[in-house]
Amino acid sequence: MAQLTKTCLYCQTENNCDDEKQPCRHCGMALPEKHPNDRNSKVRFFVKAFWLIALFCLVMVFYLPR
Numbered sequence: 001m002a003q004l005t006k007t008c009l010y011c012q013t014e015n016n017c018d019d020e021k022q023p024c025r026h027c028g029m030a031l032p033e034k035h036p037n038d039r040n041s042k043v044r045f046f047v048k049a050f051w052l053i054a055l056f057c058l059v060m061v062f063y064l065p066r
Ligand SMILES: [Zn+2]
Pocket: 008, 009, 010, 011, 012, 013, 024, 025, 026, 027, 028, 029
C-alpha cells in the first residue's frame, strides 16, 4: 500500500500520493482523507450482510415445518 490514488473532489483528477497530506497536483486543493475507499467498504459490508440474511432465510425454509 505504498502508492495510493485519490480522486480530487474539485477537478476530478486522479492523484498518486505517497504522502498523507498532499495537495492536488492539478488545482492545488487539499485531497480528501479517504474518498472512494470509504464507500467501497460500506458496499462490501452490505453485500456480506445481505448474503448472511439470505442464507439464514434459506436454512429456515428447509428447517421449519409447514
Ligand atoms: Zn484537483
